Amino acid sequence: MKTIIVDDERLARNELKRLLEDFPKINVVAEAANADEAIELINEHNPDLLFLDIQMPGKNGFELLETIEDKVPEVIFTTAYDEYALKAFEYNALDYIMKPIDTARLAEAIQKVEHEMKRTETISPESFLGEHDQVFVKDGEKCWFVKLGKVRLFESMGNYVRLHFEDQKPMILKSLNSLEERLDPKVFFRANRKHIINLHWIEKIEPWFSGGLLVTLQGGTTEKIEISRRQSIKFKDLMSL
Template sequence: MKALIVDDERLARNELRRLLENFPKIEIIGEAANAEEALDLVDKLHPDLLFLDIQMPGKTGFELLTEIEGSVPDVIFTTAYDEYALKAFEYNALDYLLKPIDPNRLAEAINRLEEDIRHEEFKRENAKLLTAEDQVFVKDGEKCWFVKLGKIRLFESMGNYVRLHFDDQKPLILKSLNALDEKLDPHSFFRANRKHIINLQWVEKIEPWFSGGLLVTLKGGEKIEISRRQAIRFKDMMSL
């Protein structure tokens, strides 16, 4: 389990690193003093877990999580403030530890993390990725469709919902884009940015875009930006 410590206080980072020495399954692969440093490290090191402070100079820990593209690591918040606890769990936090961190509470959080990992591994082993050939049932209000995934050219995040684009239809389903990303076959569907997953079979044109990104035009007419970070992954995946 690769972990990243994100905290603007050096002493707090050192103390947490010392406490984590008692948990050999947790490998600290890096530290960041603010959200910008953390974003770069998440992109380069792909941690499984963040020990994340909330109040930091510049962006908060919450803002950091909204800017991570692709799969978001598991999160254990570490903070001196108890008033953010409810908001923290809106971000699917595994736990919320108050400073100074109690070793027993840290052990509880790590045990919960290990249980969640075992549960997720079991689900992955018994789950089948959805391919372009699979058909899914979609219901939006009074309307229903039984549509082949290969016909869906774009998945667009709309808060807690995802809008599907197929034919001339754009129904909403109650599901997060992250949850869909885990279920869709990556050979057919690509996470272009925080808000969009595109069907690679529907890509009509690709152009260079700002800051090292790409602009993809789909056969349905939609223009979707592939962010700089995802553009690197896209080029690696699609190149010979």
């Protein structure tokens, strides 16, 4: 697993690298002392996993995750502060480790990552959910049995995903990453860190900032979704002859 360590303390980075030497599946490809360095390295290496400190000069760990344009890697937070644990899991963190890091606790966190990786590898194209599949959605007291082709947009809301279909916007307890793994990529496209769009609902496409695109979706209220620069390249390849 390609891994990046993000921590403003050099000694903390060195100690974590030393501990990770006992885990041959973890390949530390880079390290960063702040969020700005980390963003450049994430764009360069496209890592599978981040070990991420929370309190750092400049942007903190949460603000770093907010600035990632596309799919966020799996995240294990490493911090000396326990008051951020609840917020960490709102960002779909796989684990939250307190400093100083204990080897047994680190092994437990890495086991979670390996389990998640194995789970995603076992998903075959035959198991993708397509536009003709129907899914049961329950939000509070309301229930729907909706055909996925009617869902024009999936929007990340922390540990939840909001489905946009007709004039309804129910939420389900699922991360956008895990949902993306189940959806047919020929129909449902990851536009950016927060959105998956149904390609059949696109009404208009416009050039946008920094090489990105802005798509307008059909629907009761016209939604405009930005496709990030990196995803725009994939989008153009997907939609070209």
